[in-house]
Amino acid sequence: MAGDAEKEQNARILVVEDNPDIREALVAILEMKGYDAISAENGRQALECLADDEVFDLIILDLSMPVMNGRQFRNEQLKDPRIKHIPVVIVSALSDQVDVDADKIMIKPVDVDILLTTITDILRTHKSGRPD
Amino acid sequence: MADQINSAQRIEIEELDQQEAQAMLAGDVSALQRLWADDLVVNSTANLIASKHILLEMISKGLLRLRVYERRAVRIARFDNLAISTGSEISQLIGNAREFKLFTSYMNVWAKRADRWQLIGRHVGMIEKGQAVSPE
Numbered sequence: 657m658a659g660d661a662e663k664e665q666n667a668r669i670l671v672v673e674d675n676p677d678i679r680e681a682l683v684a685i686l687e688m689k690g691y692d693a694i695s696a697e698n699g700r701q702a703l704e705c706l707a708d709d710e711v712f713d714l715i716i717l718d719l720s721m722p723v724m725n726g727r728q729f730r731n732e733q734l735k736d737p738r739i740k741h742i743p744v745v746i747v748s749a750l751s752d753q754v755d756v757d758a759d760k761i762m763i764k765p766v767d768v769d770i771l772l773t774t775i776t777d778i779l780r781t782h783k784s785g786r787p788d
Numbered sequence: 789m790a791d792q793i794n795s796a797q798r799i800e801i802e803e804l805d806q807q808e809a810q811a812m813l814a815g816d817v818s819a820l821q822r823l824w825a826d827d828l829v830v831n832s833t834a835n836l837i838a839s840k841h842i843l844l845e846m847i848s849k850g851l852l853r854l855r856v857y858e859r860r861a862v863r864i865a866r867f868d869n870l871a872i873s874t875g876s877e878i879s880q881l882i883g884n885a886r887e888f889k890l891f892t893s894y895m896n897v898w899a900k901r902a903d904r905w906q907l908i909g910r911h912v913g914m915i916e917k918g919q920a921v922s923p924e
Contacts, residue, residue: 681834684851685842749835764835768842 667713667779668692672702672729673747674721678764682716685768691775698722699729706739713779716771719748719756727756743782745774790865801864801871804898804905809877813857817848825899825906833892833914855887856880859894869900876915889918 669691673679679695686693694712696702698721706712715733719726726746734740734757743759751763759782760774804823811819821844828840846852862875874895880887897909 675834677834678836681832681836684846685836688845688849688851765831765837766835767837769839 666690666692667775668694668711669775670702670705670712670715670742671695672697672699672715672721672726673718674698675718678718685772686775689772699724699726699732702729703732706733706736706742710738710742712739712742713782714775715742715744717744717746717758719746719750719753730756730758741782743778745771745778747771790867793864793866797866797871798864800905801866801873801898802861804907805859805861805873805896808896808907809857809859812847813854815847815850815853817844820844820847823907825901825908828907828909830910831912833890833912853882854879855882856889871898871900871905872896873898877912880921886920886922888920890914891916891918 669686671679671682671686671693673682673695674697679697683693683695694705696705700723702715702717703724717726717729724732726748730744733742733744745760745762746754746756746758747762747764747766748754749764754761754763759778762771762774807819808823810816811823824840824843826840828843830838830843832838843852856879858878860875860877861873864871864873872895874893877890877892877894879890879892881890892915893913895909895911896907898905899908
């Protein structure tokens, strides 16, 4: 449906990544594709973003980060009923340590075409919890 | 085994490398359309693997702009209708608040198809990220 496609393109995505080169590139690509992309440098900052405004449709999460890593963030997210439903795509270099509950796990380097397809698929199948 | 490469063949690939670097620096989408194969695969320092269509869209929308871009081939090898050039690059992406000089290594893979050389693969690895500089 056109309405659904429009909603997917306007979806709000939180990019949680400590490497500024990767973070800025991901945000630029997502915005280029019509998403509203917000970034956080670590899990703590991501939780603060979500506390201020829990209306996100998807989270792209790195695992290895200072202050609060992706695993700790995911544990905190799943404890909070306001934000636990938000789907998570893990993007990690730690190919031997990705035993984290997530909607999708991708190992760096990430194929941008596959990431964008994954985001579209997840947004289509998930209830975003975002008010209409 | 790689073929023996003569100086004319080396110069031909070096010139392609330089044309491509100049097109990137100028944001010349039509030149890049010509120099890049439709099935080009690029693995960048941002750990993102991108296709031609994504890269051209980023360049045409001004999301990927370079202030500095220099390339120096260290070795060039030929394998029938394939050529590999590898060496070092210095680049500086145009940013809003701060910019960094990136010192990287690269490997470009060129293929001769229908009598025309096109870039089919590229990998860039970070050697060192320079100090932040203010945009000029």
